[in-house]
Each structure stands twice: as structure tokens, then as C-alpha cells.
Amino acid sequence: MRLVVGFAIATGFVLLVSQSEAAAGADQGAQLAATCASCHRLDGHDKGIPPIIGLGEDRLTSAMLAYRASQSPSYIMHAIALSLSDEEIASVARYVAAQGRNPP
Amino acid sequence: MKSWTRREFGCLTGAALLTALRPRMALGQAKARVVVIGGGIGGATVAKYLAASATTIDVTLVEPRQVYTTCFFSNLHLAGLRPLEQLTHGYEALTRQYGITVVHGSAEAIDPAAKTVTLNNGSTLGYDRLVVAPGIAFRDGALEGYDEAAMEIMPHAWNAGQQTRLLRQQLESMEDGGLFVLVAPPNPFRCPPAPYERASLVASYFQRRKPKAKILILDAKDSFNAQDLFQDAWNRHYPGMIEWLPAQFTGGVTAIDAKTRSVITAGATFKAAVANVIPAQMAGRLAQQAGLANRSGWCPVDPVTFESALQPGVHLVGDAIIGGDMPKSAFCANSQAKACAFAIAADLTGSARFPAHLFNTCYTYLAPDDAFSNAISFKPVDGKLKSVISFVSKVEESSEVRRQAARAAEGWYDAFTHDVFG
Ligand SMILES: Cc1cc2nc3c(=O)[nH]c(=O)nc-3n(C[C@H](O)[C@H](O)[C@H](O)COP(=O)(O)OP(=O)(O)OC[C@H]3O[C@@H](n4cnc5c(N)ncnc54)[C@H](O)[C@@H]3O)c2cc1C
Numbered sequence: 001m002r003l004v005v006g007f008a009i010a011t012g013f014v015l016l017v018s019q020s021e022a023a024a025g026a027d028q029g030a031q032l033a034a035t036c037a038s039c040h041r042l043d044g045h046d047k048g049i050p051p052i053i054g055l056g057e058d059r060l061t062s063a064m065l066a067y068r069a070s071q072s073p074s075y076i077m078h079a080i081a082l083s084l085s086d087e088e089i090a091s092v093a094r095y096v097a098a099q100g101r102n103p104p
Numbered sequence: 105m106k107s108w109t110r111r112e113f114g115c116l117t118g119a120a121l122l123t124a125l126r127p128r129m130a131l132g133q134a135k136a137r138v139v140v141i142g143g144g145i146g147g148a149t150v151a152k153y154l155a156a157s158a159t160t161i162d163v164t165l166v167e168p169r170q171v172y173t174t175c176f177f178s179n180l181h182l183a184g185l186r187p188l189e190q191l192t193h194g195y196e197a198l199t200r201q202y203g204i205t206v207v208h209g210s211a212e213a214i215d216p217a218a219k220t221v222t223l224n225n226g227s228t229l230g231y232d233r234l235v236v237a238p239g240i241a242f243r244d245g246a247l248e249g250y251d252e253a254a255m256e257i258m259p260h261a262w263n264a265g266q267q268t269r270l271l272r273q274q275l276e277s278m279e280d281g282g283l284f285v286l287v288a289p290p291n292p293f294r295c296p297p298a299p300y301e302r303a304s305l306v307a308s309y310f311q312r313r314k315p316k317a318k319i320l321i322l323d324a325k326d327s328f329n330a331q332d333l334f335q336d337a338w339n340r341h342y343p344g345m346i347e348w349l350p351a352q353f354t355g356g357v358t359a360i361d362a363k364t365r366s367v368i369t370a371g372a373t374f375k376a377a378v379a380n381v382i383p384a385q386m387a388g389r390l391a392q393q394a395g396l397a398n399r400s401g402w403c404p405v406d407p408v409t410f411e412s413a414l415q416p417g418v419h420l421v422g423d424a425i426i427g428g429d430m431p432k433s434a435f436c437a438n439s440q441a442k443a444c445a446f447a448i449a450a451d452l453t454g455s456a457r458f459p460a461h462l463f464n465t466c467y468t469y470l471a472p473d474d475a476f477s478n479a480i481s482f483k484p485v486d487g488k489l490k491s492v493i494s495f496v497s498k499v500e501e502s503s504e505v506r507r508q509a510a511r512a513a514e515g516w517y518d519a520f521t522h523d524v525f526g
Contacts, residue, residue: 028458034153034442035461038435041519048515075495076465079479082493083461 029095032088035080042099054100060093135162136452139221139231141211141390143167143195145174145434146422147237148524149441155202157449164229165198166221168210172525173264175295176434177517182261182272183305184313185472191264193525214394216415233448236396236403236412237422237437238388239263240294243401246384247287248359257362258379262294274378275306281316282377285367287357288323292402293385294423294432296329297468302380304334304470307342319346320374322357322367324384326350330468330476336499337470387424394418402426407484408460409451410444419444428489430482435464438524462489467513474503475510 033042040052052060067074068081068089084092140151143165151165173192180186198204209223214236220228242260250258259274261267278284284306288299303319310317327350328334338346355370360381367374367381386392386401396403396412403420404413407428412418421444422437430436443460450457462482469475476497483492497509 028456031442031446031458032461034446035439035463037519037523038438038463039465039516039519041522043522045518045522046515047518048511048513049519071495076477076479079481079493079495080461080463083463083481 027091027095028088029091029093032084032092033095033099036092036096039076042096044100052096055097056100057093057097060096061089064089064093135160136232137162137164137230138233138235138448138452139229140165140235140237141221142237142239142388142422143169143172143206144237144239144422144437145524146239146437146441147235148172148195148198149438150235150237150419150421150445151204152198152202152524153442153445154449155198155204157445158453158455160453161449162205163202164205164207164231165195166207166209166211166223166229167195168208168224169265170194170208173268174434174517174521175262175264175298176520178261178264178268179298179302179305179469180472181268182275182302183309183472184272184276185305188265188269188272193521195525197526211390214390214415214418216394216418219417233417233419233452235419235421235444235448236391236394236424237420237441238390238424240385240423240432241387241389241392243384243386247357247381249362250360250381250383254360254362254381258360258365258376258381260382261380262382262385271378271380275309278314278317278377280314282314282318283374284310284317284319285374285376285379286319286321287367287379287381287383288321288325288328289382289384290324292432293382295434296431297334297466299382300328300330300334301468301470303346303348304337304341305472307338307345308471310345311342317345317377320376321346321348322354322369322374323348323350324356326352330478330496332499333468333476333497334470337474341471341474391420391424396420397424398426400426407487407489408443409447410440411447419448428482429480429491430462430489431464431466433464433466434520435466436462438520439463465516467509467516469510469513470506473510474506475513476501476506477509477512 039049044053064081067077071078138154140147151163154161155163171192171194177191181188195206199206209225211221212224213222220230222228259267259271261271303321357369359368365376365379387397387403391397391403398404403425405420405425410419410421421440423432439462464480467475467477478496480494481492482489
């Protein structure tokens, strides 16, 4: 173990990897939130499309489950929610809620 | 130096190991180089999400233009409802916030063996992965007489910017009572509802400023996208103003005479006051020259990673690809770009792979306060992109629902362009 870390530090990989762990590519919630970002700004500036930032994990999860169950009021969100599994809904809600606590 | 917690220690060593095992990431070359050709919707999105995915990837974006003008909402400009400046976006945020190197030049050649791209100024860029997103080109000789010079007289306005401005000027200086001829292209082409959205919004402008003007659509097809929604709206908003002639009726448009501003079909010649000629399309020129397109003129790709089926190590997104059920839209280009960026990042850094989600959402204007929408999700099935779930507005929707869609469209424009360029 020590050898590996020593090697990693020596080559500069520790720094690079520690940053990329937190970056979008490493997190399923972040990758799914990238889909949300095509319509909802994730910096709190939504205009004309309801904001999702600041809603909290539970409200986001229950909203997505409600959209999955019904076409009303938004068939756009119905289509999107239908394509997500329970686990995916949980991970995107967790990620988006965390963005709300800590606006980028 | 920072002291590591147990958890960080555990995941770091694992990830570092994976990274260290990758030959491309070996000592002396800490960063993988990805070059993205084309700073339109697909290319800019790939560049941004790659740069955001991993600090170990060095991203260079090659785009000839200093600013990008969106095709979406350009029909609102033609109707006099939005200045072109509001549809124009720069690349500063991509550099400032994501550290992307933006090179303003045009890619002339790709050497997949040497992994280099040659630019028009003679310089070359080396890459580990290449993404090509050149959008569309027009098919040479598809319409007799429609050459570069004719485009300045009868603009296509199918790439936004100078052409859109030109068409708007022509509409403004047209006399009331003039005939506006729109030539609609054969399938497949960029944005299936857009020619008919254009006819609708030009009609709304005529209604306000030139109520005696007429619109004639000469189509290369016998039916078109969301035809029932458009024809219903034309009857409601613009009775008697728009006439649509399918190919089976005219025999199709065969030639253009730019000198007399005439559009010639098998059966008749139509003299226009203003003509908007949208020719047949194919993948952007670079894709053709680099052997990325097949005989259809479009580029086959793997539907999971968007890697070219013809050149390994080269990925393609956006209008240039054979997208299966995915239409050639900005939303699809953006959705494909994210899937492609995450696939490349996973490959280059060893980070986890997750199933991609591909969507199209589209707002189409029928009048300034009447828009319809659709939503489709897609999945790779048997090597092709198939639509899984789809919804589209119904003819009988209330005017309030349509008004809300027109308002939501503005919110979408703001969020979407922020997602691509912000
Ligand atoms: C009138 C109209 C309305 C539309 N409305 C909508 C809408 O409401 N919603 C929607 O989703 N879509 C809409 N679209 C479609 C949308 O504009 C396209 O699908 C989208 O732009 C495709 O993205 P792309 O990246 O493939 O191509 P583009 O956005 O065209 O980008 C290609 C880029 O590549 C650059 N390039 C080309 N060759 C080279 C080279 N050799 N070297 C370097 N750079 C190069 C070009 O300069 C350009 O910037 C509309 C289109 C039109 C025409």
C-alpha cells in the first residue's frame, strides 16, 4: 500500500485524482444532473422553467416519482422520469440537492 | 502537505492504481489530450463536459468563428421578435471557467495514424482522442443554379448569423403583397420542424406588417414533421396566407434562377419577392474529407460511445452523425455530447461508467405566444439509437397550455445556452 501511494505522490497522480473524484465524471448523480442542466440552470437562475436548485433531496425524489406516475402536469418530465430507475432518481436528487446547499 | 483521511486514502490508491496502469497516462505525460473540432452545440458541450469531468484531460476546441449564433430562436429573429445579438454567444466562459484552449481556426485534415489535426494556418495539433462535430454541409449540385453566389440572393439561413441577417433584411424591404417562397429540403436534414416553424413566424410578421403578403412552401417531401399541428395553427392564426405544395403535386424543385429570383419545379416556375432556399444536406465537409461519412453522406457511430464506426479513436456528435431515431437537433447534439464526453473521460481516466440517458426536448413556435413541445427518450438497441418513450403536443391543447409552452421555451433557451457556453 505504502509503495503505491508513494508512487502516486511522486508522479503527481494523487492531486489529479483527488480533484477528479469530486468532478462530474466520477459521480453518477453528476452525470444525470448534466441531463437536467439542458433545461434547468443549476446556478439558481432559472427563468420560465421551474427551478430545481434549493428543493432538497426528499422533495426532488418525490417530485420525480410523481412525474413518473403521471403525464400531468408535464409530459416532458414524465418522459424523463420514466427513463430513470429508482437508484438513478435517488442519486440525481442527492447530487442536485447538494448543489443547492453549495451553489457553484 | 495535507494529511489523508482513511477514506480518501482508500479511494485514491484504487483510482491512482487504475490511472497508473493506463499507458497513455504514464510518467511524463500526466494529461491526456482531447481535440474537439467544431465549437457549435455538440462540440462546445463535449469540450465543456470533458474539461469538467477530469482535471487530467487537456481540452482544445477548434472553431473558426469568434462567436456562435444559434439556429434555434433564429426564426424569432426573422419575425422581428429577437435581435440577433441575443442569439450570439462567445467562448470566454469555456476558457475562463473550464480551462479549455479555444483555437480560432478551421481544421483542414485529420491523420488518424499520426493522431494529428492540421489547421488552415498550417499548424498541427496532436491528440489522444479526437471529437468531430462539424454540423451540416449542403449537397453540391442538389439544386441546379443554387451556388455560393445564389445563396447571397436567395439565402438558406440554415446556419445562423450573416445568412439570417440577410433573410431578415429581405423580408423587411419586401413590398406588401409580395410572395415569399420557402424551399423545404428532403430528409434527413437539420431540425425537422424548423422550415415550418419558419413559415409560421414569417406569417406572424407579415400579419403585423405586410398583411397582403403570401407564403408558398415548395416541399421536397409529401408530408412533414408535426404536420397536423402546423396545419391546424395555419388555419387558426393565418387563414389563407400559407400554401404548402408537396413534391407529389409539383414534381419537386429542380432548379433555381437567382437572376430572376425564380424557383423552378417540374411543372411550373414561381417568381418570388423573397426566396428562402434550404437545400439537401449531408455531414459537414471535414467529415466527408476525413473518411468519417459513408455513402449516405452521414457518419456512422457507436451509439454508446459515439466513436466512429469507420475511424477508431475519433468520435462524432451532432447533426453530422447517423443518429437512428434521434433527430438532428441542438438538444440531441447536447445530449449525445454529454454521453460521448463521459465515455471518453471514463476511458482516459479509468473513472466509473454509467448508462447514458439520451433525450430530445423541442419547443416549436406557431405564433409568438403559441408553441408546442415534444419529448423523446432514446436508448442504444442492437447498435442503433432507438426512441423509447415519446410525447408530442396535441392539436386540441388549450391556448393557455400553448402560451405556457412559449414562455417555457424562453426559459429553455436561457438554460440551454448556459449549459453549452456558460
Ligand atoms: C431554423 C432552425 C431552427 C432550429 N431550432 C432548433 C430548436 O428549437 N431546438 C433544437 O434542439 N434544435 C434546433 N435547430 C437545430 C440545431 O441548430 C442543430 O441541430 C445544432 O446546431 C447541431 O449542432 P452541431 O454541433 O452538430 O452543429 P453546429 O451547431 O452547426 O456546429 C458546427 C460547428 O462546427 C464548426 N465547423 C465546421 N467545420 C469545421 C472545421 N473544419 N473546423 C473547425 N470547425 C468547424 C462550425 O463553424 C460550427 O460552429 C434548429 C435549426 C435551424 C436551422
